[in-house]
Amino acid sequence: MSAPNPDDDQAYVLRSDCAGVTTLTLNRPQQFNSLSQAMIAALQGQLDDLAGDPQVRVVVIAGAGKAFCAGHDLKEMRANRNKAFMRQLFGQCARMMMTLTRIPQPVIARVHGIATAAGCQLVSMCDLAVAADVARFATSGINVGLFCATPAVGLSRNLGRKQALEMLFTGDFIDAQTAQEQGLVNRVVAGAALDDEIARLSAALIGKSPLAITMGKQMFYKQLEMGLEAAYQYAGEVMACNMMSEDAGEGIDAFVGKRQPVWQGR
Incomplete structure (x- = not known):
């Protein structure tokens, strides 16, 4: 008999709706919201569902716990070390990332903590991003011998070439202020003001046609x-x-x- 999986019966993505704003919260806090196959599938399903809902005017992507998103689930990847699995995983993730740009609603990343590797990619693929002043960003795959190739797609479309390559080559963190200066996020506020700032931005978008x-x-x-x-x-x-x-x-x-x-x- 196998040991129980701590993720069994877990709602990987929590949805809440309020006044035209739908918040999708990544919900693997103990795993720093890493993007397992199940997490990606859950987020894809939610995005597909709300894309056709005219009552949803703005989508917010958030994270439960200390982190926004720590990237792919490295334990899952090591447990399935074959090329077919990797191709399926990265194809599934790419489809979800592109869906963020294809749904009709503006998508705002609510970044309250670290966003690394595919988590940084997730921020880059959202239309807009608001970060707490304590948030940090990195494409850290290089530190374990893995160039963040798929995160580079989004990162290179947000940052200048040299800034993107410095993050990709070094794996070093940048702080929220630097992320704003380099174009990865739109606004940086104190953590306690994060929800108010997102509410203000959402209200501005909802007020438009x-x-x-x-x-x-x-x-x-x-x-x-x-x-x-x-x-x-x-x-x-x-x-x-x-x-x-x-x-x-x-x-x-x-x-x-x-x-x-x-x-x-x-």
């Missing part, structure tokens, strides 16, 4: 992969379509009439 936010998010990530001329052509088409929407007409009329707009939804 959901259609414009959805169209804008999709456009932003798609144009990043284009050449300059193609990006302008695509952006111009998106803006023309956006301008023909009811929300754009309502927004302009409200501005001219000096009143609050009433948005139609996405």
Whole structure:
């Protein structure tokens, strides 16, 4: 008879909803919220469920316990040391990370503690990030002989090339202020003010047209992969379509009439 698994019957990701904001909390605090296959699958399932929910306007990714996310589950990886498992794991994780950019709602990382390796990748793949002043970030795989190749994808799209490579080559931590200066997070506040700051940012997003936010998010990530001329052509088409929407007409009329707009939804 096998020993009981401490993760059995655990809700890997906790969901809470309040006034248009859905918070998904990584819930393996004893393992520093490491991204096991089950954790990734649970987060993927939650993201898929809320993507089609028009009542959800903002998604917040948080972590239970002391850490935000310490990356992949190294014990699980060592216990399944074969290439097929590794390909499946990293493919599963990549799909989840890309889903963060593909769902219509803005996604905010709530970083209260360390975010290392794939945890740092998770921060980089969220649309926005708010960090406590005690939070720290690292791509520390290099310290155990493993270059953080998949975290490098998100990191290199947030930081400058030399800043990203310094993190990837050294595995050294950077503090929250440095992360903000280098573009990994948007805002840094005292830990006690973290939830209030996220509430303020969420309220600002909820106050905008959901259609414009959805169209804008999709456009932003798609144009990043284009050449300059193609990006302008695509952006111009998106803006023309956006301008023909009811929300754009309502927004302009409200501005001219000096009143609050009433948005139609996405």
